[in-house]
Amino acid sequence: MAQALYTPGLGYYANDLRKLGLMPGSGSDFVTAPELSPLFGRALAAQLAQALEHTQTDEVWEFGAGSGALALQLLEALGDKVRRYTIVDLSGALRARQQQTLEKFGERVRWVSELPAHMQGVVVGNEVLDAMPVQLLARLDGVWHERGVALEPGSQRLVWQDRPTSLRPPVEIEGRHDYVSEIHPQAEAYIRTLAGRLQRGAAFFIDYGFPEAEYYHPQRHMGTVMCHRAHQADTDPLADVGLKDITAHVNFTGIALAAQEAGLGVLGYATQGRFLLNCGLPQLMEQAELPVRTQAHKLIMEHEMGELFKVIGLTVGEPWLALGFSAGDRTHTL
Numbered sequence: 001m002a003q004a005l006y007t008p009g010l011g012y013y014a015n016d017l018r019k020l021g022l023m024p025g026s027g028s029d030f031v032t033a034p035e036l037s038p039l040f041g042r043a044l045a046a047q048l049a050q051a052l053e054h055t056q057t058d059e060v061w062e063f064g065a066g067s068g069a070l071a072l073q074l075l076e077a078l079g080d081k082v083r084r085y086t087i088v089d090l091s092g093a094l095r096a097r098q099q100q101t102l103e104k105f106g107e108r109v110r111w112v113s114e115l116p117a118h119m120q121g122v123v124v125g126n127e128v129l130d131a132m133p134v135q136l137l138a139r140l141d142g143v144w145h146e147r148g149v150a151l152e153p154g155s156q157r158l159v160w161q162d163r164p165t166s167l168r169p170p171v172e173i174e175g176r177h178d179y180v181s182e183i184h185p186q187a188e189a190y191i192r193t194l195a196g197r198l199q200r201g202a203a204f205f206i207d208y209g210f211p212e213a214e215y216y217h218p219q220r221h222m223g224t225v226m227c228h229r230a231h232q233a234d235t236d237p238l239a240d241v242g243l244k245d246i247t248a249h250v251n252f253t254g255i256a257l258a259a260q261e262a263g264l265g266v267l268g269y270a271t272q273g274r275f276l277l278n279c280g281l282p283q284l285m286e287q288a289e290l291p292v293r294t295q296a297h298k299l300i301m302e303h304e305m306g307e308l309f310k311v312i313g314l315t316v317g318e319p320w321l322a323l324g325f326s327a328g329d330r331t332h333t334l
């Protein structure tokens with residue numbers, strides 16, 4: 001997954017394909033919340049404003065900024081509450097697009113390729129955890145294997161190859177049936193690194209995923225790895241490598257535990273729908289024109305992005321009452 005997404009020049013996030021956009025006609029592969037509606041960033045800005053104020057900081061750090069759409073929305077909404085906006089993105093091609101989108105903010109926006117040793121401010125990442133490479137585990141006839149990729153002998157075709165492993169999912173999977181799933185060591189290591197560097201501030205990650213009891217449910221026996229190309233999803237990461245996005249859902253329990261073990265507190269965990277309602281999306285929708293309202297609806301509808309997408313909030317120091325989790329907090333399900 002790491003090679004398919006990030007190999008220089010060839011990986012999906014390292015090539016010049018368009019990737020993000022509203023419709024396949026634009027040559028894009030998938031749409032994200034900030035691409036769908038500017039009201040996503042405006043609502044999220046209410047949470048960021050509270051977090052900046054509470055933590056007495058004036059910097060925003062965005063991981064995986066895509067086209068720069070969310071940064072634009074946040075910077076416009078937050079105004080001079082943000083002294084500096086730093087983007088950390090692995091994709092050089094997307095960085096160029098972000099630079100175009102954010103040109104008008106001049107030196108307030110900067111790009112870094114590595115995290116500095118010490119950071120202060122509010123961190124945000126929309127659909128970045130799902131892009132972090134996962135490891136596949138397969139239970140076959142009751143024996144756990146790690147699933148890797150090999151070249152089929154005598155051909156150039158990529159095929160799965162399993163080998164026995166002592167790795168296990170974080171919870172026991174009931175039953176004896178064959179079962180494929182993922183573990184997320186990279187995303188969890190990333191959270192630990194972030195926790196180690198963030199001296200003052202908070203972090204909000206938005207993504208699709210579940211708590212571990214739901215993630216490793218015995219019936220979810222095919223795992224969650226999905227590919228996205230031209231607004232179609234498929235489950236074969238070995239085909240068209242580099243030409244499509246590969247993602248896996250987020251195990252939010254693993255994220256919360258990694259954060260806590262590294263010293264961060266959990267502010268809350270809620271569905272995106274709940275979070276955005278708490279952040280005042282309905283009021284923003286009331287003031288918007290019908291087409292904008294219609295698109296924004298998709299952010300909160302259960303059968304669209306409202307229920308599958310979740311938000312987790314983390315903080316340095318003691319947890320405080322964060323606006324986005326003021327009603328419908330589901331931290332107890334993690």
Ligand SMILES: C[S@@+](CC[C@H](N)C(=O)[O-])C[C@H]1O[C@@H](n2cnc3c(N)ncnc32)[C@H](O)[C@@H]1O
Binds near residue numbers: 065131
């Ligand atoms: C699915 S896109 C989401 C883009 C944007 N946040 C949005 O909502 O439209 C994933 C983004 O994460 C970036 N990315 C993936 N892994 C990353 C990592 N480890 N650190 C920083 N950025 C990463 C990709 O280059 C891309 O910009």
